[in-house]
Amino acid sequence: MTQKRAVVLVSGGLDSTTVVAMAQAQGYEVYALSFDYGQRHRAELHAAERTAKAMKVAMHKVVQLDLRTIGGSALTDNDIDVPEQESEGIPVTYVPARNTVFLSIALGWAEVLGSLDIFIGVNAVDYSGYPDCRPEFIAAYEAMANLATKAGVEGRQLRIHTPLIDLSKADIVKRGTELGVDYRLTVSCYQATESGAACGKCDSCRLRRAGFEAAGLPDATIYS
Template sequence: MTPAKRAVVLLSGGLDSATCLAIARDMGFETYALSVAYGQRHAAELTASLRVAQALGAKEHRLARINLGQFGGSALTDPAIDIPEALPGDDERPCIPVTYVPARNTVMLSIAMAWAEVLGANDIFIGVNAVDYSGYPDCRPAFIQAFEAMANLATKAGIEGAQLRIHAPLIESSKADIIRRGIGLGVDYGITVTCYQADDAGRACGRCEACRLRAMGFAAADVPDPTPYQLRND
């Protein structure tokens, strides 16, 4: 029998990355899920990543640790910076909002690249999206293309002729389209965590921009929202 192709899939535990893992599996890859504890305040997503990896049949799931929070500069890692509750374009915020984590996707792809080389995997999947997103520069097609070019220059595998490919299958999809695709692939979105302010049980705040984009996606897809929400008194 021909060995299954291997792929490393970056898995945050959120909606997009869960869909990405399901897509890689559907494409016939033996999937190796990689989650990164980078100092994020919403650490409930890491617990969710374990559930998602198990539910979607990842061959292995690894958790890498690097503390980008030590540098600050993002509302997702620095408790002194408020999590925004306005959607992009709702106010006069800069185009790149305070939820941008400097170098996050570059760091995570680099870790995935290292594991892929060890595994003999030529494919890496990442669930970045350039449509329903907050204006992050490392979610653009140009960034993915540039990283792939760099990876093939920077690795032993690339120099020896094994072409490393960075797959971003959701990069031009709307949130509704992502949800529809994931439903078709059997993704249980009730076990994912998207919220920037999720509590320890993984329940969403329903107010942050991540929650609002997610809820709008389910509404546009005409799919019941399975997200568990925190009880509110206001």
């Protein structure tokens, strides 16, 4: 029997790497999809390449976009500083429409591959206030995907899987550790050095560190 295929969005960070392991544990052949979208640093792309290779995915594709042309985020505009203190509301690290764009390309690739399954590591517990990480967004996108594609029109149900949506960062770390994820290969920091060393101060670093602490597991993250 042919193994079922899944497109998994992979950033090189802790969450998406855990999702790769979870999809593989469910019997999917993983086609990893990353984006070189003009983000502040390339360390996460190098991490995505490392993890994809280590986890023996079927294919790892990197799509080039240039979201710097619209800016509007600390991750795509060097004139906007990455905050190192907690803030209320939607943070400046939110990249406008990023998950909408990424999922659209994932949807196209899934159709080409004959896959009906897309995995994304969005999280509604430790989601940092990003509107495109909410369950409502995913449900709406899945409904749209089944209206907008050949597969959907032909009655083959496309699914957007969000296995981390209700998990705390500690739960994610525990689950990934159980599945053998090597978190030393991952980079989560919004302003990592070229070598991948984390700042330890940004929102993503704080959530990651707190997750390991709450899970009672050692954090092998290298900090600058």
